Amino acid sequence: MTMCIVNMKAYDGCYGAKGLELGLALEKVAGEFSSETVLAVGAPDIRLFSENLSIPIYAQHVSPFKPGGRTGAVLAEAAALSGAAGTLINHSERRLTLADIEASLSAAKRVGLATVICSNNVNTSGAAAVLGPDRIAMEPPELIGGDISVTSASPEIIGSTVTHVSTLAPEVGILCGAGVKNGADAAMAIELGTEGVLVASGIVLASDPGAALADILQGMEQ
Amino acid sequence: MTMCIVNMKAYDGCYGAKGLELGLALEKVAGEFSSETVLAVGAPDIRLFSENLSIPIYAQHVSPFKPGGRTGAVLAEAAALSGAAGTLINHSERRLTLADIEASLSAAKRVGLATVICSNNVNTSGAAAVLGPDRIAMEPPELIGGDISVTSASPEIIGSTVTHVSTLAPEVGILCGAGVKNGADAAMAIELGTEGVLVASGIVLASDPGAALADILQGMEQ
Amino acid sequence: MTMCIVNMKAYDGCYGAKGLELGLALEKVAGEFSSETVLAVGAPDIRLFSENLSIPIYAQHVSPFKPGGRTGAVLAEAAALSGAAGTLINHSERRLTLADIEASLSAAKRVGLATVICSNNVNTSGAAAVLGPDRIAMEPPELIGGDISVTSASPEIIGSTVTHVSTLAPEVGILCGAGVKNGADAAMAIELGTEGVLVASGIVLASDPGAALADILQGMEQ
Amino acid sequence: MTMCIVNMKAYDGCYGAKGLELGLALEKVAGEFSSETVLAVGAPDIRLFSENLSIPIYAQHVSPFKPGGRTGAVLAEAAALSGAAGTLINHSERRLTLADIEASLSAAKRVGLATVICSNNVNTSGAAAVLGPDRIAMEPPELIGGDISVTSASPEIIGSTVTHVSTLAPEVGILCGAGVKNGADAAMAIELGTEGVLVASGIVLASDPGAALADILQGMEQ
Numbered sequence: 012m013t014m015c016i017v018n019m020k021a022y023d024g025c026y027g028a029k030g031l032e033l034g035l036a037l038e039k040v041a042g043e044f045s046s047e048t049v050l051a052v053g054a055p056d057i058r059l060f061s062e063n064l065s066i067p068i069y070a071q072h073v074s075p076f077k078p079g080g081r082t083g084a085v086l087a088e089a090a091a092l093s094g095a096a097g098t099l100i101n102h103s104e105r106r107l108t109l110a111d112i113e114a115s116l117s118a119a120k121r122v123g124l125a126t127v128i129c130s131n132n133v134n135t136s137g138a139a140a141v142l143g144p145d146r147i148a149m150e151p152p153e154l155i156g157g158d159i160s161v162t163s164a165s166p167e168i169i170g171s172t173v174t175h176v177s178t179l180a181p182e183v184g185i186l187c188g189a190g191v192k193n194g195a196d197a198a199m200a201i202e203l204g205t206e207g208v209l210v211a212s213g214i215v216l217a218s219d220p221g222a223a224l225a226d227i228l229q230g231m232e233q
Numbered sequence: 234m235t236m237c238i239v240n241m242k243a244y245d246g247c248y249g250a251k252g253l254e255l256g257l258a259l260e261k262v263a264g265e266f267s268s269e270t271v272l273a274v275g276a277p278d279i280r281l282f283s284e285n286l287s288i289p290i291y292a293q294h295v296s297p298f299k300p301g302g303r304t305g306a307v308l309a310e311a312a313a314l315s316g317a318a319g320t321l322i323n324h325s326e327r328r329l330t331l332a333d334i335e336a337s338l339s340a341a342k343r344v345g346l347a348t349v350i351c352s353n354n355v356n357t358s359g360a361a362a363v364l365g366p367d368r369i370a371m372e373p374p375e376l377i378g379g380d381i382s383v384t385s386a387s388p389e390i391i392g393s394t395v396t397h398v399s400t401l402a403p404e405v406g407i408l409c410g411a412g413v414k415n416g417a418d419a420a421m422a423i424e425l426g427t428e429g430v431l432v433a434s435g436i437v438l439a440s441d442p443g444a445a446l447a448d449i450l451q452g453m454e455q
Numbered sequence: 456m457t458m459c460i461v462n463m464k465a466y467d468g469c470y471g472a473k474g475l476e477l478g479l480a481l482e483k484v485a486g487e488f489s490s491e492t493v494l495a496v497g498a499p500d501i502r503l504f505s506e507n508l509s510i511p512i513y514a515q516h517v518s519p520f521k522p523g524g525r526t527g528a529v530l531a532e533a534a535a536l537s538g539a540a541g542t543l544i545n546h547s548e549r550r551l552t553l554a555d556i557e558a559s560l561s562a563a564k565r566v567g568l569a570t571v572i573c574s575n576n577v578n579t580s581g582a583a584a585v586l587g588p589d590r591i592a593m594e595p596p597e598l599i600g601g602d603i604s605v606t607s608a609s610p611e612i613i614g615s616t617v618t619h620v621s622t623l624a625p626e627v628g629i630l631c632g633a634g635v636k637n638g639a640d641a642a643m644a645i646e647l648g649t650e651g652v653l654v655a656s657g658i659v660l661a662s663d664p665g666a667a668l669a670d671i672l673q674g675m676e677q
Numbered sequence: 678m679t680m681c682i683v684n685m686k687a688y689d690g691c692y693g694a695k696g697l698e699l700g701l702a703l704e705k706v707a708g709e710f711s712s713e714t715v716l717a718v719g720a721p722d723i724r725l726f727s728e729n730l731s732i733p734i735y736a737q738h739v740s741p742f743k744p745g746g747r748t749g750a751v752l753a754e755a756a757a758l759s760g761a762a763g764t765l766i767n768h769s770e771r772r773l774t775l776a777d778i779e780a781s782l783s784a785a786k787r788v789g790l791a792t793v794i795c796s797n798n799v800n801t802s803g804a805a806a807v808l809g810p811d812r813i814a815m816e817p818p819e820l821i822g823g824d825i826s827v828t829s830a831s832p833e834i835i836g837s838t839v840t841h842v843s844t845l846a847p848e849v850g851i852l853c854g855a856g857v858k859n860g861a862d863a864a865m866a867i868e869l870g871t872e873g874v875l876v877a878s879g880i881v882l883a884s885d886p887g888a889a890l891a892d893i894l895q896g897m898e899q
Contacts, residue, residue: 021296021303027314051304054276055292055311070277072305074243080433081243082273083294083327085307089277092249105305106774109767109804110797131776138775138804141845179807179845211302328552331545331582332575353554360553360582363623401585401623465740465747471758495748498720499736499755514721516749518687524877525687526717527738527771529751533721536693549749655746 013046013231014186014207015197016069016127016148017214017224018099019053025215026056031063033220038066040221044228046207051099054085061094070098072105073124075114087118097125099209101139103150113142127209129188133171136185140176146184147176148209154190161190166203173204193223194230201231235268235453236408236429237419238291238349238370239436239446240321241275247437248278253285255442260288262443266450268429273321276307283316292320294327295346297336309340319347321431323361325372335364349431351410355393358407362398368406369398370431376412383412388425395426415445416452423453457490457675458630458651459641460513460571460592461658461668462543463497469659470500475507477664482510484665488672490651495543498529505538514542516549517568519558531562541569543653545583547594557586571653573632577615580629584620590628591620592653598634605634610647617648637667638674645675679712679897680852680873681863682735682793682814683880683890684765685719691881692722697729699886704732706887710894712873717765720751727760736764738771739790741780753784763791765875767805769816779808793875795854799837802851806842812850813842814875820856827856832869839870859889860896867897 017037019025024033034050041048051069052060060068074084090098100115101107107115112128119126126144130136131152139147149172154161161169169187176185187200188209200208210227217223239259241247246255256272263270273291274282282290296306312320322337323329329337334350341348348366352358353374361369371394376383383391391409398407409422410431422430432449439445461481463469468477478494485492495513496504504512518528534542544559545551551559556572563570570588574580575596583591593616598605605613613631620629631644632653644652654671661667683703685691690699700716707714717735718726726734740750756764766781767773773781778794785792792810796802797818805813815838820827827835835853842851853866854875866874876893883889 018304021298021300021306021308021311023300026300026308026311053305053311054307055279055315055317057277058280059315076243078243078245078248081326082240082321082324082433083275084243085276086243086248089243089248089275093277093281095277099304101775102304104303106776108772109775109778109801110772112775113798113801113804132779134808135775135779137807138779141803141807142800211304323553328554330550331553331556331579332550334553335576335579335582354557356586357553357557359585360557363581363585364578462748465742465744465750465752465755467744470744470752470755497749497755498751499723499759499761501721502724503759520687522687522689522692525770526684526765526768526877527719528687529720530687530692533687533692533719537721537725539721543748546748548747655748 013201014049015046015228015231016049016051016186016209018051018071018209018211019215020211021053022215026053030056031059033215034060034064036221037224038064040224041066041228043225044232046228046231048224048228049097054090057090057093057095067096068094070095071102073098073100073115073119075107075111075118077118087122087124091122091124095124097127100126100128100144102129103131103152112139116142116144127186133168133175136172137175137179140180140183143180144183146186146206148186148188150188151190159190160192160196161187161199164190166199169200169203169205191227194226197227197230198233207231235423236271237268237446237450237453238271238273238408238431240273240293240431240433241437242433243275244437248275252278253281255437256282256286258443259446260286262446263288263450266454268450268453270446270450271319276312279312279315279317289318290316292317293324295320295322295337295341297329297333297340299340309344309346313344313346317346319349322348322350322366324351325353325374334361338364338366349408355390355397358394359397359401362402362405365402366405368408368428370408370410372410373412381412382414382418383409383421386412388421391422391425391427413449416448419449419452420455429453457645458493459490459672459675460493460495460630460653462495462515462653462655463659464655465497466659470497474500475503477659478504478508480665481668482508484668485510485672488676490672490675492668492672493541498534501534501537501539511540512538514539515546517542517544517559517563519551519555519562521562531566531568535566535568539568541571544570544572544588546573547575547596556583560586560588571630577612577619580616581619581623584624584627587624588627590630590650592630592632594632595634603634604636604640605631605643608634610643613644613647613649635671638670641671641674642677651675679867680715681712681894681897682715682717682852682875684717684737684875684877685881686877687719688881692719696722697725699881700726700730702887703890704730706890707732707894710898712894712897714890714894715763720756723756723759723761733762734760736761737768739764739766739781739785741773741777741784743784753788753790757788757790761790763793766792766794766810768795769797769818778805782808782810793852799834799841802838803841803845806846806849809846810849812852812872814852814854816854817856825856826858826862827853827865830856832865835866835869835871857893860892863893863896864899873897
């Protein structure tokens with residue numbers, strides 16, 4: 012089954028009641044497709060989204076800690092109790108040390124969260140994959156948050172990641188984590204051997220987020 | 234009015250439904266005293282605690298960002314919409330750069346959160362105070378999380394902080410942020426010129442947290 | 456006496472034998488003026504520059520540690536023994552926590568290094584100044600590394616910093632840390648009440664670095 | 678050939694002229710054995726040690742950057758020009774993000790430095806190894822800097838690391854990075870399949886560092 016993780020980031024309109032409204036609109040669209048659509052939200056919003064939506068809600072980050080004296084942490088335990096079904100780890104906007112990626116992964120697994128480690132090139136994708144997450148999401152830095160599309164820019168970096176990760180850790184799924192702007196990009200991502208996409212601005216900042224999600228889901232499923 | 238901030242940290246039993254149960258017990262005790270009692274909770278729990286308690290809930294940390302592409306952030310905006318009334322900044326377990334302390338402070342003020350910057354000695358207390366928070370909480374490193382009580386160990390460091398901060402920024406309140414284990418410590422903190430205390434393990438890890446809170450509130454109010 | 460700190464950063468041509476050649480050229484120019492001209496270099500180059508130049512060499516950073524188990528640290532002790540006469544602390548490219556700024560400052564003072572804490576706005580300049588360094592260098596983020604000159608862009612932010620710091624800590628010198636491209640900018644910086652400038656690309660990336668330094672020193676001294 | 682990296686850390690007596698004296702004593706001992714003995718020193722001391730010793734000098738850390746506006750960085754280029762022959766990366770006292778480990782590794786390779794990535798458990802050792810360093814040094818956290826010896830405490834964690842890394846990246850050498858106190862520990866490390874050891878306090882804080890090094894080299898070579 013293909014997968015689309017919509018990262019709400021901390022964009023204006025993507026948290027609180029307004030964010031939930033957007034989430035409801037996206038969920039409605041997601042229901043018309045067979046892919047798994049997931050929303051990744053900020054820690055203060057995990058509970059609000061989880062209580063009001065049926066699609067899986069992911070944390071955007073969990074701390075590399077066990078319960079204890081860890082003021083300001085986002086415990087995997089607390090995220091799970093708030094309704095999270097999974098978590099991103101090491102997003103390009105929330106980089107972690109290697110030791111902490113491994114510890115956050117362990118924490119997430121301990122409480123049954125699905126895990127997606129973000130990586131920035133072919134080499135770090137391999138390293139992330141051998142740690143044993145459910146998936147990695149490869150975000151080529153030159154494609155993050157920009158207008159450049161992975162189909163036009165660098166399909167080969169996705170292809171090389173798929174090859175490298177498949178050799179080292181064939182059980183780990185791969186998501187195309189940047190440069191997905193539309194259905195054609197999403198279709199290309201699947202063609203290159205990924206399980207799906209991790210998208211943020213391409214959907215949540217689109218003039219019609221629901222239509223943007225529909226286009227991407229359609230692209231992946233054709 | 235004296236103040237007691239109970240930092241729930243990320244201790245086992247301090248988040249989710251169990252944490253809420255503890256919060257309700259503490260709130261009941263707080264109602265018998267005239268001090269302002271506040272609970273500082275992890276980001277995933279702000280909404281749960283805010284919706285179910287009447288006493289103020291503080292975030293343990295807010296990110297130094299405006300809304301935007303900030304995956305994994307705890308936006309002050311999102312914390313406020315989840316019900317937070319204030320926030321700790323720069324806790325010893327979540328240290329920030331000077332630039333980020335200032336930016337987190339601005340973010341918190343922008344959305345009307347009460348602000349408490351934590352500091353680790355007389356000099357950094359002065360620096361934190363001139364940034365203009367509502368309060369600073371001084372945590373001498375040698376007293377954090379241990380069994381040493383501020384009354385027996387180093388009352389002079391609290392006294393010096395009060396003097397230094399009063400000179401530089403007389404409008405900023407001062408909390409004693411470590412070494413408060415019981416009512417005698419809390420009484421000493423007030424005597425030394427602070428507005429109150431920031432306590433964690435001394436209350437939430439006590440065998441009877443409600444009794445521990447009562448003892449501390451009584452100490453502050455006599 | 457006015458002061459010009461030339462930050463060599465880690466630019467190509469600014470370290471090793473080539474960097475030393477540039478340093479010698481700058482030293483020759485500096486000798487024709489009465490201002491104190493200082494070169495701030497990377498840790499591996501402190502000894503090379505110190506042994507071959509007479510003008511003061513500053514470290515670009517020192518660690519907030521005492522000697523001990525601190526692999527990868529740049530100890531103030533080791534910097535001083537390598538010939539450093541001073542150090543930058545908390546440069547915008549090497550931000551530190553507030554606690555670490557204070558600890559790096561203590562470490563530098565312990566071994567007699569002159570100290571310059573960098574700051575990013577009026578508020579953080581005040582906070583940095585009350586820690587008690589010899590100088591602060593104010594780097595408005597919008598002026599760092601760009602082509603915008605402080606004279607045309609925001610002289611008032613330098614003026615406000617001078618006023619704020621003078622009130623809180625009149626003994627602390629102030630440097631204009633960004634937006635100085637030429638003699639006119641340097642003259643303006645002095646006029647606004649600073650002791651001098653902290654310059655990097657404006658000199659070391661200039662087609663004729665010696666001439667660029669001469670222009671700035673002349674601007675400051677007229 | 679077996680290998681012994683002596684990490685001078687930032688211990689008192691391990692930098693400057695005193696540190697060099699210690700380095701000369703260790704070099705003399707190293708000359709009596711066939712293992713490769715290396716000294717890892719702080720950035721300000723790379724030049725001093727390289728100019729005065731014949732055994733390889735490693736940096737304790739290099740920054741994940743190319744030359745540019747990177748104040749406070751330890752450029753691999755500058756380390757190499759100062760005489761470094763290799764570098765540690767991601768030491769437990771200088772942890773890096775996964776992306777930065779990869780970038781520091783690339784930087785080091787770009788200038789021909791030998792590379793040793795430190796790791797903290799079996800999983801992170803695998804991840805570090807697939808990045809392609811010359812060696813990894815496994816430092817079980819429970820053994821770092823303490824009095825516990827790897828022979829008595831947890832030989833199996835070294836054995837598991839050897840097995841895991843050999844499967845994923847057989848060309849990468851493995852060092853035992855903690856818990857080596859004497860010749861028996863060193864012998865055990867070799868027996869478990871490592872190429873050698875990374876030692877700090879066990880040698881440089883010993884009452885007779887030369888004798889401690891001799892004991893360890895002898896242990897490895899028997």
